[in-house]
Amino acid sequence: MDTQEAYAELGLDPNASDAQVKANWRRLVAAWHPDRNSAADAGSRMQSINKAYQHIRQLRDGGGEEDPDDASDSGAEATAAPEPAPTESDSARKTHFRTVRLSLEDAILGCTRTLRGHFTHVCNACVGKGQRVLAKACTTCKGSGAVHKAALFGWLWNQESCADCGGDGRQRAACDVCEGSGERTVAYRRRVRFPAGLREGHVLSVPTSHHGELELGLELQVEIEPHPVFTLDEEGVLRCEMPVNGYAWMAARWVEVPTPDGLQQMRLNREALVYRLAGQGFPTALRGPRGDYMVKVVPVFPDQDDPAQEALLDSLIAASTRSAAADRTQPLGQWQRRMKRWNHSTKEAAGD
Ligand SMILES: [Zn+2]
Numbered sequence: 571m572d573t574q575e576a577y578a579e580l581g582l583d584p585n586a587s588d589a590q591v592k593a594n595w596r597r598l599v600a601a602w603h604p605d606r607n608s609a610a611d612a613g614s615r616m617q618s619i620n621k622a623y624q625h626i627r628q629l630r631d632g633g634g635e636e637d638p639d640d641a642s643d644s645g646a647e648a649t650a651a652p653e654p655a656p657t658e659s660d661s662a663r664k665t666h667f668r669t670v671r672l673s674l675e676d677a678i679l680g681c682t683r684t685l686r687g688h689f690t691h692v693c694n695a696c697v698g699k700g701q702r703v704l705a706k707a708c709t710t711c712k713g714s715g716a717v718h719k720a721a722l723f724g725w726l727w728n729q730e731s732c733a734d735c736g737g738d739g740r741q742r743a744a745c746d747v748c749e750g751s752g753e754r755t756v757a758y759r760r761r762v763r764f765p766a767g768l769r770e771g772h773v774l775s776v777p778t779s780h781h782g783e784l785e786l787g788l789e790l791q792v793e794i795e796p797h798p799v800f801t802l803d804e805e806g807v808l809r810c811e812m813p814v815n816g817y818a819w820m821a822a823r824w825v826e827v828p829t830p831d832g833l834q835q836m837r838l839n840r841e842a843l844v845y846r847l848a849g850q851g852f853p854t855a856l857r858g859p860r861g862d863y864m865v866k867v868v869p870v871f872p873d874q875d876d877p878a879q880e881a882l883l884d885s886l887i888a889a890s891t892r893s894a895a896a897d898r899t900q901p902l903g904q905w906q907r908r909m910k911r912w913n914h915s916t917k918e919a920a921g922d
Pocket residue numbers: 708709710711712713714715716732733734735736737739740
């Protein structure tokens with residue numbers, strides 16, 4: 571996405587103020603969030619809107635690099651809020667917009683992460699010029715603001731504005747706050763608690779931290795990593811589809827199923843292909859209780875070209891047919907007796 575497209579996505583001109591950018595982005599996110607908008611393309615619109623916003627923010631605030639790492643300890647420094655905090659126009663207060671990728675398990679159970687990054691902003695001391703103006707005269711032009719330049723082998727002299735002082739005749743020195751670069755980079759490290767129930771596209775505001783005169787807030791856009799086993803459907807229902815041995819399914823055996831909390835034993839039932847594991851799914855709301863987890867089984871039977879398995883099946887069928895025939899109360903036994911009687915009587919009739 572280029573800059574022009576990014577502004578178009580948010581319905582703005584490139585000269586829109588920061589506040590306008592943020593306001594339009596908020597309005598569009600509220601309108602297109604898949605939690606609230608059931609349109610088929612709500613998810614992709616939401617992503618474009620967030621990409622556009624991120625692009626513009628990085629253009630205006632300076633980019634920061636991403637270096638999230640998994641933290642093993644759980645002492646949370648900051649609890650992320652579900653919605654961005656109101657905008658402040660205070661120039662010493664900046665917001666770094668970045669994405670954070672969470673695994674589906676982390677999104678379901680909540681997690682704590684240490685986020686490291688760099689944030690570059692315009693130097694306040696020199697307003698980005700990289701230099702400050704001294705009281706003494708410019709040494710290049712001796713304070714006149716103009717320099718003579720030889721042209722045509724020194725026969726003529728051109729007068730030009732002094733490049734070193736910009737023509738005002740005053741000496742410049744490199745800004746000592748930013749060492750002449752005009753910008754400052756702060757490194758930050760924040761412990762952030764991610765509440766359970768975050769979904770793709772959610773944006774969290776992390777309270778500001780102080781870096782000298784700079785107050786730095788973080789806005790974190792959540793991305794959920796694709797999962798090898800689970801899927802989260804449009805309604806926020808956690809699902810899994812798994813093949814099971816067809817005979818184990820017929821015989822109502824126990825199988826191991828993956829759940830967000832680990833492997834679990836589940837008893838198959840030949841009447842059912844879909845199983846509801848109550849309270850083991852994705853949270854029904856941010857910080858809310860866990861919803862149900864739906865496991866769909868696909869019974870798989872082996873190809874019928876294994877003689878050993880065919881022989882086992884034949885003996886299984888023979889044994890179950892014999893026991894059914896011996897039992898008058900069973901439909902199979904009743905059917906066989908009825909068929910035998912009928913066959914007998916037709917033979918007798920044919921014999922006359
Ligand atoms: Zn000068």
